[in-house]
């Protein structure tokens with residue numbers, strides 16, 4: 001069991017996390033945050049292995065990981 | 068479940084920074100914070116920021132920092148470190164700042180073996196001021212001051228700062244890294260840690276040159292900037308340890 005928590009207000013939709021997640025857990029959502037970015041959301045949280053690759057790649061420290 | 072990756076205490080909890088989407092200035096200040104957390108030295112860290120987009124860190128960092136006149140960060144860091152030898156003093160400079168206007172101060176500090184750490188963020192362009200050519204701009208890479216891209220006869224050649232400083236006797240550690248892949252992010256973090264440890268061990272001048280991006284002035288999407296680094300920047304600026312003594 002693992003999961004990610006995403007601060008939607010910090011996300012700038014660069015998609016680095018989406019590209020590098022080995023399990024396809026993340027995707028750009030259809031809602032925008034206060035800065036106008038379409039923030040990333042987990043679409044397959046059950047597949048998360050807690051590897052933290054997404055969090056390491058995220059420039060904006062928007063992701064925290066639990067395992 | 069246990070938390071296995073936390074946001075560093077080196078950046079403000081309550082703030083969204085001003086960097087453009089995908090800008091690795093954000094990644095790098097985060098990594099510096101993670102290293103300071105892990106070494107448990109946040110309270111003795113002092114950042115000396117250059118002029119450029121790195122100025123956007125000023126409000127975002129949670130620990131002591133100051134901003135040097137353009138290019139003079141190594142000189143300011145020298146003063147701070149000599150007066151407070153127990154502090155961990157690092158400069159954070161762009162390529163315009165470190166290798167262009169500040170070239171004299173940068174080379175002189177390295178030549179003195181000054182016991183400071185330089186985090187040199189090479190994105191091949193003047194980001195803050197709108198994409199003018201930097202000493203590190205690649206051949207053929209367009210800049211607002213070079214619409215046809217760098218041409219050797221007119222503008223000279225891209226400058227390799229690690230290799231230039233490697234001609235000096237004094238520097239202790241010179242490494243070039245990038246943040247374009249998860250593995251390279253981890254190598255960058257390891258290099259920053261080593262450079263900080265060198266300073267605490269009194270080894271003298273250490274520099275980590277980080278090949279970074281500027282999606283905004285490169286005119287590409289963040290994801291495409293990763294490809295540009297891989298295909299264009301890294302062949303010109305190969306990664307690795309250039310000196311470790």
Ligand SMILES: Cc1ncc(C[n+]2csc(CCOP(=O)(O)OP(=O)(O)O)c2C)c(N)n1
Pocket residue numbers: 117118119120121137160161162163164165188190192193194195196201281
């Ligand atoms: C003495 C002086 N000259 C020129 C400027 C204008 N200026 C501000 S930032 C900058 C260059 C920044 O480029 P770089 O160091 O590569 O930082 P980046 O924004 O790309 O990270 C220049 C020329 C200035 N602020 N002060």
Ligand code: SF4
Pocket residue numbers: 002003004020021022023024025026047048049050051052053054055065
């Ligand atoms: S922790 Fe790993 S598996 Fe989970 S979302 Fe992040 S990158 Fe994907």
Ligand code: SF4
Pocket residue numbers: 006010011012013014015016017018039040054057058059060061062063
């Ligand atoms: S890496 Fe961070 S800022 Fe970029 S899309 Fe993912 S969560 Fe958002």
Ligand code: SF4
Pocket residue numbers: 085086087090091092120190194195280281282283284
């Ligand atoms: S202008 Fe370039 S260097 Fe500056 S914040 Fe934007 S992407 Fe980063």
Ligand SMILES: [Mg+2]
Pocket residue numbers: 119161162163188189190191192193194201
């Ligand atoms: Mg620059």
